[in-house]
Amino acid sequence: MKRYVCLCLFMISCLLSPVCEGAVSLVQVQGEINGVQAAKLSRAIENAEATGQEAVLLEIDTFGGQVDAAVRMRDRLLRSQVPVFCYVQPRAWSAGALIALACDRIYMAPGSSIGAAEPIPATEKNIAALKAEFAATAGQRNRNVQAAAAMVDKTMGYAPYAAPGQILALTSLQAKEAGLADGVADSREEVLRLGGLAGSAVQQRQEQWQDGLAAFLAHPLVKSLLVAVLFLAVMTEIKTAGTGVAGLIGLGAAVLLFGEPWFGGSGLGLETWLFAGGVLCMLIEMVVPGFGVFGVLGIAGILGGVFLALGGDGAAVGWMALSLLIASILFWWLLKRLPSSPLGRHLILEDAETTAAGFMTQTVRQELLGKTGTVVTPLRLAGTVRLEDELLDVVSEGEYLPAGCKVVVSQLRGATIVVRRYHEEEEEK
Structure with missing residues (x-):
C-alpha cells in the first residue's frame, strides 16, 4: 500500500511541475521594443538557465523602438548561458536588428528583412554610439561587422546592396549572403531542425505582472x-x-x-x-x-x-x-492650499502665544553684548554656550565652532544671541 501511495504522489508531482528540461522556451517580440519586451526576454532566459532548457527561440517582428530597452536586451542575450535562436518573421528593423545580431543564430523567414537602424535623431553622436554597438555585437557573434555598421551609418554603404548615402536593409537571402543570417527557415520547426533541436517541445512564456510594471515605469x-x-x-x-x-x-x-x-x-x-x-x-x-x-x-x-x-x-x-x-x-x-485644508489643520499649529493669553515675549539682553564664554555643544550654526554661570542657546555668525572654543557675543538680533570666535589679540587691545 505504501508503495502505491508513493507512486501516486510521484505521478502527481510530475503532472504539477512544468516539464522544462529538454524543452525550448518561445519568446515573441512583436511591436515596439520597450521595457515589457526587455523584461519578458530577461525572465525567459533566467528561467531557461535555471530549469536546464535546451534553448530559447526568439521570434522577432518589429519596426524598432526604444534604444535603451534594445541595448538591455542585447546585453542579456550576450550573457545568456543557453543558446538563443532568433527567427525573424517577417522583419527586424532598427532596434530589432540589434537584438537579432546578439542571438547565437539568426534564421529568417522567406521574404523577411533586417536592418534600417539609423537612429532618430540622426546626430553624429547617436550614429557613432549605435554603430559601435552594432559592430561590437556582430563581432561578438562572428558576423559581418561592416554590414552591421552600415545598417546604422548610411555614409558607409555596403556594395552591392546599398550605395554610400543609403542605409542598409537586407532581405532574408541577402542577409545570408552577407554573413549576417545563418539560414532561411519556413517555420519554427525548420528553425529547430537547422539548430539541431528537431522534435524539441516549444513552451511559450506568458507575461508576468513584473513585466507590465517595468514597462510602465520605463x-x-x-x-x-x-x-x-x-x-x-x-x-x-x-x-x-x-x-x-x-x-x-x-x-x-x-x-x-x-x-x-x-x-x-x-x-x-x-x-x-x-x-x-x-x-x-x-x-x-x-x-x-x-x-x-x-x-x-x-x-x-x-x-x-x-x-x-x-x-x-x-x-x-x-x-x-x-x-x-x-x-x-x-x-x-x-503653500497656498495646505494651511486651509483638513490635513493642513492637523499639521499646522494655529494657536498663538499672545500677550492677551498671558504669554510674555523674551526680552533683549543688552548686557550680554561683548561678553565672552565657552562653547558647550558644537555650534553647527546653532548650539549652547556657557556665559559666566549661565547656559544660553546661541547661533554663530556662520562658522562651525567646536565644543570648548572661546566665543564672544558679537550682536543681538532681537532675542537671538549671535556669537563669533574669540581671538586672543582682542585681549591685548
Whole structure:
C-alpha cells in the first residue's frame, strides 16, 4: 500500500511541475521594443538557465523602438548561458536588428528583412554610439561587422546592396549572403531542425505582472513624474522642518524610479548606485563638520543618478527641467492650499502665544553684548554656550565652532544671541 501511495504522489508531482528540461522556451517580440519586451526576454532566459532548457527561440517582428530597452536586451542575450535562436518573421528593423545580431543564430523567414537602424535623431553622436554597438555585437557573434555598421551609418554603404548615402536593409537571402543570417527557415520547426533541436517541445512564456510594471515605469513621462515627486518631497521636507511624511513619499518615488531595471530583470544600474552614493554623502554632510565637500558630492550624485535614470542624453535634461517645473508648481499650490485644508489643520499649529493669553515675549539682553564664554555643544550654526554661570542657546555668525572654543557675543538680533570666535589679540587691545 505504501508503495502505491508513493507512486501516486510521484505521478502527481510530475503532472504539477512544468516539464522544462529538454524543452525550448518561445519568446515573441512583436511591436515596439520597450521595457515589457526587455523584461519578458530577461525572465525567459533566467528561467531557461535555471530549469536546464535546451534553448530559447526568439521570434522577432518589429519596426524598432526604444534604444535603451534594445541595448538591455542585447546585453542579456550576450550573457545568456543557453543558446538563443532568433527567427525573424517577417522583419527586424532598427532596434530589432540589434537584438537579432546578439542571438547565437539568426534564421529568417522567406521574404523577411533586417536592418534600417539609423537612429532618430540622426546626430553624429547617436550614429557613432549605435554603430559601435552594432559592430561590437556582430563581432561578438562572428558576423559581418561592416554590414552591421552600415545598417546604422548610411555614409558607409555596403556594395552591392546599398550605395554610400543609403542605409542598409537586407532581405532574408541577402542577409545570408552577407554573413549576417545563418539560414532561411519556413517555420519554427525548420528553425529547430537547422539548430539541431528537431522534435524539441516549444513552451511559450506568458507575461508576468513584473513585466507590465517595468514597462510602465520605463516610460519617460512616468519617470519624469516620479522625479517631480522626488523634488517636491525635498522641498516639502525643508519647508516643514523634516516631519518625515514627505520624506517617505520621496523614498517611495525613488524606489520606483531606480528600481525599474530590477523589476525588468536587469538588476540595479549605475544610476541607482550614483543616487544612493549622493544620498549617503548628504547624510555625512549633516553629521560631519566640513567645508561642504560632501554636500557638493551629494548633490552631484543625486542629480547624476536622476539624469542617467531619465536616459542620460539631451532629452533627459528636458525631462529634468519639466520635473522641476511640475514640482515647483505643486509646491506653490501646497503653500497656498495646505494651511486651509483638513490635513493642513492637523499639521499646522494655529494657536498663538499672545500677550492677551498671558504669554510674555523674551526680552533683549543688552548686557550680554561683548561678553565672552565657552562653547558647550558644537555650534553647527546653532548650539549652547556657557556665559559666566549661565547656559544660553546661541547661533554663530556662520562658522562651525567646536565644543570648548572661546566665543564672544558679537550682536543681538532681537532675542537671538549671535556669537563669533574669540581671538586672543582682542585681549591685548
